[in-house]
Amino acid sequence: MRKGEYHGFAATETERLNPDRPQDFKETMNYLPGCPIKDWPVTEVPQFVKDYQNFFDTCSHLGHRVLQSIAAGLGLQDIKSFQKFHQFLGQPGNLTALRTLHYPPVKVNELKEGQLRLGEHSDYGSITLLFQDDVGGLEVEGINGEWIPATPIPGTIIVNVGDMLMRMTAGKLKSNRHKVVVPEEEVRRKVPRFSAAFFMMTDQEAVISPLDGSTSYAPLTMGEYINKKFAETY
């Protein structure tokens, strides 16, 4: 990932999702439709772009269905209420991204003081679809600040509420913090962990405020918010 860009490869210890901790012990590949082919390992993996794009499309379709279910669950008149904020999904004007993550094995004493596989953070967009393997380590913050393991369940997808959905719902749905810790036991630290996250973002220029007309959250665009976040975390 080059500065100011949102796609491509980011090496271990590049991003710091919690700015108060050392850089995350993870590496990532961020895919946005239409980003330059030269940035992908297409010689080594010829089907790379096709497979990422197919998976991106499947996730977009599912993401819209999940947002409709959330709208129905909230009792909104129009179950497509959230759709209009994602008009440019998969096109310029919207930074929805498919990110694959690799958490390398961790050797004894390799980590810095306070370093995690992934620091505490909430996701920035509307929702995230998260696919994890069976290694574990993901923990989610509960309402009393306690950390609850999100133990992997085969065949399931985790849906995170992002900051923009929290704003749209006037805080009814919370974008709670999560992190990925390194297992305590030596045998499990030696195992790499893999996950994939589909970050569904609202359109860069769409102004997001609570749909109920309340003023609990000031109007904000995804573009303004993401620039602030990237400045803090890279």
Ligand SMILES: O=C(O)CCC(=O)C(=O)O
């Ligand atoms: O790897 C995971 O399970 C979590 C990833 C995550 O929270 C993120 O990339 O925002």
Ligand SMILES: [Fe+2]
């Ligand atoms: Fe996250």
